[in-house]
């Protein structure tokens with residue numbers, strides 16, 4: 323089959339377009355990374371996963387990829403939906419909240435950056451070629467601000483330096499926000515600066531000698547605005563024309579709108595061709611929030627502590643889910659569609675991931691046995707792979723791609739006797755599918771295993787106390803008619819070697835195997 327055309331929805335043009343890299347077969351793109359003031363949540367990772375899948379799809383087409391994915395460690399304020407936000411610096415606020423845990427704000431940034439990178443690897447995301455920190459590029463940002471002032475796109479007041487949105491033609495084009503809507507996004511502006519020329523102008527530099535991270539500038543001590551960071555880091559590593567830019571949908575306005583304006587003003591032409599945005603993840607049908615009790619960080623689900631009471635017992639009891647199951651779950655919605663994360667989907671995903679792993683084990687055994695016989699699988703698996711890749715090229719249609727991959731697992735499972743030749747085809751298919759989707763084997767774990775000798779196994783120390791809780795959870799689910807959830811909890815218990823017996827007086831359990 324000839325390679326399918328890679329198509330993505332471009333927020334800028336409102337069209338699903340063929341991806342045509344500026345340099346032939348070399349995709350160069352920038353991804354807005356996390357602000358490192360807390361552990362990343364599963365919604366954040368829905369967005370980061372889009373960038374990883376985009377990379378994997380391009381690589382499957384034989385393209386080179388250069389991805390820059392930043393760490394925001396300064397300048398992201400709490401009112402980030404406003405054009406010129408006030409509120410507190412998210413990092414500074416976190417330090418006030420958690421002060422005793424950290425020596426200073428740099429220590430806090432280091433801690434959450436390291437945790438973020440661990441989560442990134444756990445979810446089997448490939449490393450970007452460059453992962454710059456905003457604080458490493460403050461001098462570059464200052465140069466950019468000076469240049470914007472010199473070119474007449476920015477001006478200084480006592481409170482900072484502002485970008486003049488009127489100085490560029492297309493401001494508002496990406497988001498489609500009219501001037502009235504742009505003005506609305508300034509209403510709650512608590513740092514109203516009387517010297518601002520237009521309320522819509524946004525800060526490139528904030529004058530604030532008291533800020534915990536401050537740098538010297540031609541306008542005194544202060545710190546950079548959030549939007550200029552990404553423009554500068556993008557162009558620093560990818561040049562003034564690159565292919566694509568990713569982020570969550572909340573970044574369309576103002577963050578990316580402002581980036582486009584800055585880029586245009588600095589380069590004199592548009593810099594990025596495709597803007598790709600991931601729709602927000604919801605949990606159990608609602609916006610994820612701590613107050614709604616449906617807020618999960620990645621580590622809540624993959625390595626919960628025994629005292630993480632907000633994590634469902636079904637997750638805690640098994641010491642967390644396989645991170646690949648979380649990855650698989652996040653792929654059950656196409657990045658651009660609303661996606662409702664539920665524990666049911668997570669449990670089902672865990673079963674599918676286990677299935678892939680069992681298939682891989684069977685294939686390994688068949689390769690060892692190397693039985694004579696024809697290759698009954700090769701053509702079928704090639705066709706399945708082609709459909710998987712075609713689905714990914716169709717605007718990253720991950721539900722269709724994972725469904726096709728499951729067909730491959732079924733095809734292997736249903737082959738009674740795997741000849742050495744069929745096993746070879748199956749092995750090749752597993753490797754290609756994993757390369758593209760990353761849901762069968764973790765690349766980082768494979769690396770670690772190469773050097774490791776001990777399988778840490780299940781973390782069961784805290785188990786006994788949780789089993790009763792888990793059973794209660796299952797009873798509650800049954801009473802409220804959530805039978806799929808009840809079954810999923812039973813599966814969890816079984817996976818842990820716990821047999822559940824439903825007696826008239828209530829459920830009882832016993833260990834099937836000694837843990």
Ligand code: AMP
Pocket residue numbers: 354355356357358364365366367368369370394568569570571572573600601602603604610
């Ligand atoms: P932040 O750490 O707040 O800068 O966010 C990091 C990335 O996660 C950004 O691209 C956000 O747009 C994205 N993001 C935040 N919340 C969600 C969510 N619920 N679903 C999907 N993406 C999100």
Ligand code: ZN
Pocket residue numbers: 353354355552577
């Ligand atoms: Zn950004």
